[in-house]
Amino acid sequence: MRLVRYGDAGSERPGLIDDDGVLRDLSAHVADIDGAHIGPESIAKLAAIDTGSLPKVDRSPRLGPCVGGVGKFLCIGLNYSDHAAETGATVPPEPVLFTKATSAIIGPDDTVRLPRGSKKSDWEVELGIVIGSAAKYVDEADAERHIAGYCVINDISEREYQLERHGTWDKGKGCDTFGPIGPWLVTRDDVTDPANLSMWLDVNGKRYQDGSTATMVYKPAFLVSYLSQFMTLHPGDVISTGTPPGVGMGQSPQVFLKDGDVMTLGIEGLGEQRQAVVADR
Template identity: 75%
Template sequence: MKLVRYGTHGSERPALIDADGNLRDLSAHVADIDGAALSPESLAALAAIDTASLPLVEGEQRYGACVGQVGKFVCIGLNYSDHAAETGTTVPPEPVVFMKATSAISGPNDAIIKPRGSTKLDWEVELAVVIGSHVAYADEAEAASAIAGYCVCNDVSERAFQIERHGQWTKGKGCDSFGPIGPWLVTADEVARPNDLAMWLEVNGKRYQDGNTRTMVYKPAFIVSYLSQFMSLQPGDVISTGTPPGVGMGQRPEVYLDVGDRVELGIQGLGTQSQVVVAAD
């Protein structure tokens, strides 16, 4: 299934995309596409619905973040060896873990807000994993079974805040609008090869990132298992798993986003995003 949330910001409704690409409302079956809706039992019930019986949503709609009420937004850094090389670092012997604020989460086509004082606003197309079952101290098999689905994430980053302002990466990763997810969550049963998905990102029509999840060092099931040794994971948690090469910081000379720039990105089978950069109020 392709599960979505549509409508104005803060008032999104749950829905799915049917086999013909139509938007079908799920409000009679679940309150939201959130942790409760992503349990194995709930997903099985949703999959059993005759989609033709669901209300058809017509007209152009805003898509919100594909997961609502996210509890944790965990990210993995330097998880592609070629991306690590372009940043002048090496892949660490264990995953680099950092958090984005859940207030950074936005819809796939919402604006990227350039923070006040930003000078190095960057992009990162990433595969995000969405948790569907409580998991702690899991092996990889248990971790894989806890994955409800996958979605596209743009790990927007402010490199001066991240690297030059001292301390942890959080300052450059958690700003408002720095975590667009969606357009939809594709359930795990429909993503046969999450370790072999083409991914790309363009800025103003120029392609900067053109990679594949097969070059990921630490794979999704391992990442979920690894994280579960340090923190329990709950349904609705989102884990963004790193980016391939081609980020702005890796260009020579470096290239960064400015107000008016358009970023477009996508992952094979998981949909596309499109964002315009605007100035913070």
Template identity: 65%
Template structure:
């Protein structure tokens, strides 16, 4: 299934795509895709619904983030071998974990604000993993049972805030609108292998990122198990799993985003995003 939220900001309704890629309204069945709605039995109940029996939504409404009520937005740094190489970093012996504020989450095509004082706003296409049931001390063998599905994330980053202002990375990752998520939550049964998905990102039509989840250092199965050793992962939590090479920081000379720039990105089977950047 491809699940989504549509409608004006703060008034989003749940929907799913039918076989023709049209939005069908699910508000008569669930309130949103959050918490218990993401449990395996809840998704099974939705899977039993024939989308063609649901109300058709005409036109092209705004899409909200495909998951609601996210409690934790967990990110993995330097998780692609080729991205680590372009930044001159060594491959970490364990996953680098940092948090992105959930207040950064916006819809996949919403405008993104370049924060005041920013000189180095950057892009990162990433595979998002959405947790479907509480995971605590889970093994790698059982880790995938806790994944509700996958989505596209642009882990927008302000590099000066991140690396030149002391402290942890969080303040360079958590600015308002820095977490476009969606367009869809694609349930795990539709993705045969999350470690074999092509991913790309363009800025103003120029391709900068053209990679694959094949080059992840720590894969989805490992990350879910690893993170669950340190904290409980709850339904609706998101793990953003890192980015392939081609970020602005990796260009020679560096290239960073400015007002009016348009970023488009996508992951195989998970849909596309488009954001126009503006000065805050």
């Protein structure tokens, strides 16, 4: 299933995209697409619905973040061997973990706002994991059953704040609007191999990232198991799993986002995003 949240920011309604690409309303069956409603039993009930009986949404509304009420927005750094190489880094012996503020979360086509004074804001198309059931000390072999599904994430990053202003990466990662999520939450049963999906990102029509989750070092099941050793993963938590090469920091000369730019990005089977970039004054 392709689950969505649609409508004005802060008042999104639950929906799904049917096999014909039509948006249908799920409000009669579920209050929201959030941690309370994406567990295995809830997903099974939604899957049993005759989609043809659901009301069509005839207009083309805004799509919000594909999961609401995110508790933790966890991110993995340097998780693609080819991206690590382009930045001059080595793949670490354990996953690099950082967080993005949940206030960074926006819809897949919402406006990205560069923070005041930003000169090195960058893009990163990433595979997102959405947790469906609580995971604590889970083995890798059992980890997949805790995943509700997958989505597209743009892990936008202010490189000066991240790398040059001391301390952790978080202040360059968690700026407002720096976490577009969606358009859809694709349930786990509809993603045959999350470690073999093509992914891409363009800026102003120029292709910068053209990669695959196949070069991911630490795979989704491992990441869920690994993170669950340090903290309980709760339903609705989101894990952003790293990016392939082609980020602005890796260009020669380097290229960063500016007012008026437009990013488009997507992952095979998980949909596409489009964000206009505006600089805060």
